[in-house]
Amino acid sequence: MMELIVISKPTLFKEESSLINQLFEAGLQVFHLRKENVDEAAYRKIIKGISPEYHSRIALHHFHSLAGDYHIQRIHHTESFRKERHSGELPENKIFSTSIHHLADRNQIGQYNYSFFGPVFNSLSKPGYKSMIPSHFRLEKHQAAPKIIALGGIGLTEIDQVKEMNFDGIALLGSIWNDPSQAITTFKKALVKCEA
Template sequence: MELIVIARPTLFKEECHFVNQLFEAGLQVFHLRKENADEAGYRKIVEGILPEYHPRIALHHFHTLANDYNINRIHHTESFRKSITPNTQPQEHIWSTSIHQLSDIDCIRPYHYSFYGPVFNSLSKPGYMGVIPAGFHLNKPNSKTKLIALGGIGLNQIHQVKEMNFDGVALLGSIWNDTSKALTNFKKAQQHCLAYHQAL
């Protein structure tokens, strides 16, 4: 099961230090999403992350920065995806997007993976409620696009996501709500995902 970490929505002190720690501990993909940051803010974060980890960063905004920092992961928000012509993505990049309804799964075939959720009640956005019904099991026989569960996933929910048949989990609040425990919680989540691989 894949494990992705999404950036905390707001800038905070020593953010790059924490992100570098996560990469050093084995984080494979970090989604850089700062809804209120400008291009200079994005650039500052990328430059604070060690260059060897730049290929593991996925940019949500200011995609042209990829050309300057050896970044080959690009994320299209749902609204942006709907505004462009499908199948226009250059093959050298790894593309991701988001959906909030499973009926949209046929619209994301050109993408390598997509976030889907919120699965549970959000840990980082109060009032952002989960949409997954009890007993849910994901069935996507005709799609090669991986679906990554997002929303309200704490360490104790990872096993539930596995049972739902998702290809991976994306964590935000469970990592960043208490930055002093970010590395510890990431390692615990990593072990949960690794245990799933070993059980297969």
């Protein structure tokens, strides 16, 4: 079974927390809260709107200090943050994720639990963000390496192909949020495909 992660829409929108709760109710295990240009108050508002029983499934991309306020166990380090941070051990009481855009960087992320890699296909949410891998790509697994989660341009029709590429999971963004009225339906169909 492939893991299925949902990343938040980059911009704020009405009823967002309600929709995130519905995704959790539908079986979502991990939700990445990533908003590039919003302040801490907006992050707090979203988290407060999410049922506390789901807080442990949220991964924070920004404002990591909020983790303590809301019992959040997951922290995401962007590629730039990770590189600026250099090395040093990560605390063991949290689940850490990061992102890479080149598979050669896998040797720099050994202490992370998992990493996003992409774009696997041309992005659905960022025009001009093109795939970086060949069509017959297959991920080589390394012993004790972090799990690699495919990201970028993944809709329902691409999930089987991502499975064949040997990724540990997929992250959905554009396919969920480009039409929020279909978000739950799309998620449920994707979950069935990932569990098949």
